[in-house]
Amino acid sequence: METVSTNRSYAGTQGVYSHASSETGTGMTFAVYVPDHPEGAKLPVVWYLSGLTCTHANVMEKGEYRRAASELGLIIVAPDTSPRGEGVPDDSGYDMGQGASFYVDATEAPWSDHFRMRSYIERELPDLIAAQFPADMERQAIFGHSMGGHGALTIALRNPGRFKSVSAFAPVVSPLNCLWGEKALSGYIGGDKSAWRQYDACALIEDGARVADILVDQGTSDNFLDEQLKPHLLAEACAKADIPLTLNMRQGYDHSYYFISTFMEDHLRWHAQRL
Amino acid sequence: METVSTNRSYAGTQGVYSHASSETGTGMTFAVYVPDHPEGAKLPVVWYLSGLTCTHANVMEKGEYRRAASELGLIIVAPDTSPRGEGVPDDSGYDMGQGASFYVDATEAPWSDHFRMRSYIERELPDLIAAQFPADMERQAIFGHSMGGHGALTIALRNPGRFKSVSAFAPVVSPLNCLWGEKALSGYIGGDKSAWRQYDACALIEDGARVADILVDQGTSDNFLDEQLKPHLLAEACAKADIPLTLNMRQGYDHSYYFISTFMEDHLRWHAQRL
Numbered sequence: 001m002e003t004v005s006t007n008r009s010y011a012g013t014q015g016v017y018s019h020a021s022s023e024t025g026t027g028m029t030f031a032v033y034v035p036d037h038p039e040g041a042k043l044p045v046v047w048y049l050s051g052l053t054c055t056h057a058n059v060m061e062k063g064e065y066r067r068a069a070s071e072l073g074l075i076i077v078a079p080d081t082s083p084r085g086e087g088v089p090d091d092s093g094y095d096m097g098q099g100a101s102f103y104v105d106a107t108e109a110p111w112s113d114h115f116r117m118r119s120y121i122e123r124e125l126p127d128l129i130a131a132q133f134p135a136d137m138e139r140q141a142i143f144g145h146s147m148g149g150h151g152a153l154t155i156a157l158r159n160p161g162r163f164k165s166v167s168a169f170a171p172v173v174s175p176l177n178c179l180w181g182e183k184a185l186s187g188y189i190g191g192d193k194s195a196w197r198q199y200d201a202c203a204l205i206e207d208g209a210r211v212a213d214i215l216v217d218q219g220t221s222d223n224f225l226d227e228q229l230k231p232h233l234l235a236e237a238c239a240k241a242d243i244p245l246t247l248n249m250r251q252g253y254d255h256s257y258y259f260i261s262t263f264m265e266d267h268l269r270w271h272a273q274r275l
Numbered sequence: 276m277e278t279v280s281t282n283r284s285y286a287g288t289q290g291v292y293s294h295a296s297s298e299t300g301t302g303m304t305f306a307v308y309v310p311d312h313p314e315g316a317k318l319p320v321v322w323y324l325s326g327l328t329c330t331h332a333n334v335m336e337k338g339e340y341r342r343a344a345s346e347l348g349l350i351i352v353a354p355d356t357s358p359r360g361e362g363v364p365d366d367s368g369y370d371m372g373q374g375a376s377f378y379v380d381a382t383e384a385p386w387s388d389h390f391r392m393r394s395y396i397e398r399e400l401p402d403l404i405a406a407q408f409p410a411d412m413e414r415q416a417i418f419g420h421s422m423g424g425h426g427a428l429t430i431a432l433r434n435p436g437r438f439k440s441v442s443a444f445a446p447v448v449s450p451l452n453c454l455w456g457e458k459a460l461s462g463y464i465g466g467d468k469s470a471w472r473q474y475d476a477c478a479l480i481e482d483g484a485r486v487a488d489i490l491v492d493q494g495t496s497d498n499f500l501d502e503q504l505k506p507h508l509l510a511e512a513c514a515k516a517d518i519p520l521t522l523n524m525r526q527g528y529d530h531s532y533y534f535i536s537t538f539m540e541d542h543l544r545w546h547a548q549r550l
Contacts, residue, residue: 007529007531007533007534008494008496008527008528008529008533008534008537009528009533009534009536009537010536010537014533061336061337061532062336062337064339064342064536066533066536066537067339219283221283252283253283253284254282254283256282257336258282258283258284258289258341259282259283259284261284261285261339261341262283262284262285262341
């Protein structure tokens, strides 16, 4: 692991790091914020997965998480959203390829060699975080935005007990039921939709996966609300499964970091209470 | 004036606007955050001037001012740092030309036609803000970062009574005594250093200009501290002039928005107390 940069911010250090990933076969960059802490102490870890087109940097620059994270003593890890660079396949759209992994392990050509973001986020990067940072891996939480909200929900649902809490801003709740998901999952996973269900929060819940509770904030002026995000599908799945869902519909807010930053502190407090 | 974008954020609206400036002879873009307020109410205005290389967008995206501004009921105006575009002169360095006006009215060729940022910030843009936003122009404050800290200090000192308060993050306190100032002011204003004194906070104070008090935050790990910023010169000038200066040297912080955002709330509270 190499240190790309460190900056003191609030009562802690915002770092950017890179490493050669064996899962993706590329260099990968990620951001970690570590609050000040006593020598030898280990802090809980909150994973933030970003949305389409983002790198590790978007939430780091615009997410406004450091004030609350330093107060609450939370390590914040922000991975990239896909492998990148020469030799990594891409798509002409913003909604597939580089910056748009949908956090799957791709099985289809040309994606399957590099697009292994499920294994990267679920296994490889946690091992690196545990080894390199003062992280208490018994106390982890996960959240994300849009495609990253999808990532957070599905990773939490597939790994019962690993995360004390899960939340999302404007998540893609069902790739089986939106055009983004239709395009990305058919490309990455292939045409057999039964294989998509492990990458669909609503389907995972229907198939029996459980988490203790879920917090979602969603702007009512989000351009993607009706066509792509469809939080009512998550509400229906959670209701049937008796999973307590706090779904806050936020009047006038859109899909941007102006929305996310507004409710960032609420989400970090939600996680801190459960960590 | 045209609206470029508006986004709801915290309890207010972050807008970006553009207009044709008669001072600069170019289009100019600026950001205004307006907290929610009762119909017909007018809110105090805090001006934020940005540093070298920045546009209106840097502080808007990374400055983390909206939480405190909405709580305190402060309009935040963030202008661009220079005229830009085709036909506007530039320099190959980052420290002169587009993005680097030093908030002067240039008198020298090729700059004097467009580089009229002093008059733009002191006269033209305030008139536009007063006309287009719910702004109480009897309650104004000003602050900024680096070159913009220089702008804030010199504009406050040259306009006694206009601003209830002034503060800065890592300001250039004396262009007469640093390489950035030497290059920019000799280019914009010419070789007669007596003409530079109106653009030098320390010289303005020596020449009799006064403000009620000044707040400065400065990181000790700022790469520009010793060669360019030299806050001790401001401390000496303020001490001689009996201007109360709160100079916070912040251990380990650098020149970036990771530093600025950390102390943004402190500065907004400083201004709110005086507005």
